[in-house]
Amino acid sequence: MKLAWCSLLFAACTASTNSDDVVGPFTGTTHRYVIDGFVFPSNNTQAREMADDLDGDGYVDNQLGMVISTLRSQGLGTAHVDDMIASGALVSSIEIVADDLANDDSVSVLYRGNDASSGVAVGGRMIDGGFRSNRTATTDVPGYAYARLPVFADADPSEIEIGNVEIDLAPDGVGGFDALIRGTVDSSEALKEAWHSSMQMVAADPDGHLYFMALFDQKPRDWIITEDEFVHNSLMESLFRSDVTIRGEERLSVAFRVHLSPCEQGRCETAAPADLCHDRARDSDESDVDCGGSCGPCAGGASCATNDDCDSHACDGTGRCTAPSCGDGVRDGFETDVDCGSNCGATCQAGARCHGGDCADNLTCGPNCTDPAVCATRTSAPASRRRSRHRRHALVPVLER
Helix, strand or coil, X not given: CHXXXXXXXXXXXXXXXXXXXXXXXXXXXXXXXXXXXXXXXXXXXXXXXXXXXXXXXXXXXXXXXXXXXXXXXXXXXXXXXXXXHHHCCCCCEEEEEECCCCCEEEEEEEEECCCCCCEECEEEEEECCXXXXXXXXXXXXXXXXXXXXXXXXXXXXXXXXXXXXXXXXXXXXXXXXXXXXXXXXXXXXXXXXXXXXXXXXXXXXXXXXXXXXXXXXXXXXXXXXXXXXXXXXXXXXXXXXXXXXXXXXXXXXXXXXXXEEECCCCCCCCCCCCCHHHCCCCCCCCCECCECCCXXXXXXXXXXXXXXXXXXXXXXXXXXXXXXXXXXXXXXXXXXXXXXXXXXXXXXXXXXXXXXXXECCCCEEECCCCCCEEEECCCCCCCCCCCCCCCCCCCCCCCCC
């Protein structure tokens, strides 16, 4: 992949043979705008509305946007983008070099995923206060950006390299811009980053993602999703399959919106996060990022100050949460009830909550319409109708162990 980016960088520094390409020289003032809002598609219709025909085949392209919309529809996407921006955990910006922000025939726009990231600016024109860059399908000088995108719930922003970038800006009427970012990513790298973020999500709320684990953890289950299990899952291979070929390279298309606010002195001042427990920063009385203290319990290995900071209810002498176990007398990790079900070998007894084959041989898990289901004899009514924390997504079918 490094070879591909080297070729992009080289192309950006050479003359274009396309007469429609804007290649500079780019002169004027550098105007810096901070990204203070991200908008991802919530369904495939919105994904197509954000898309463009990146490879010139007559069809719009935004496969990764459709993947994100699928995640969001299943409750796996984050609802705390504004909190991450406010806490400083997500600081991205765009730099515009122009002589005139109203009308200018030679303008460059650079997307920065963070203050330290580099990239290749896209050339284009400012017309009546808006900007339209060179088109990915035809340009000889494609842009490149390192991006950090807030996608998964309870996870850090996903880090991804976007090539073949095109950027459109529309003035928002108050000094900023509404922006459309489009381009392509390496499908295998995107899939690996999705695995990394998914593991953060699951660790933050194991009970909430039992069915997610059941989908990816191959039999015989060890309740650990390896990178190999995730990236070679048939569903993930289908969702992250490359959908465009640009300059002889198969890529995965992406498009999303951001909002830009002017900020000439670095990061703009923002209000405090509304939800400190989901801002991907260690603040307030948290013992680790977004857990401990007044937030939810921390996973094994996280920093802790007291036993109550930990999902396992055990903070060791080094200030770390011990990993959940099937003999600690508390319901933790992926257990469906105290020390039984899911990853524990012990089968659950009558009255214990369950799913699938958690119950002892003489019991059944049900009834199906109850959440949570409990272990009972075939003629007994369920002992409890308390709602479970775990979410059953349409994306993830119930899988019997």
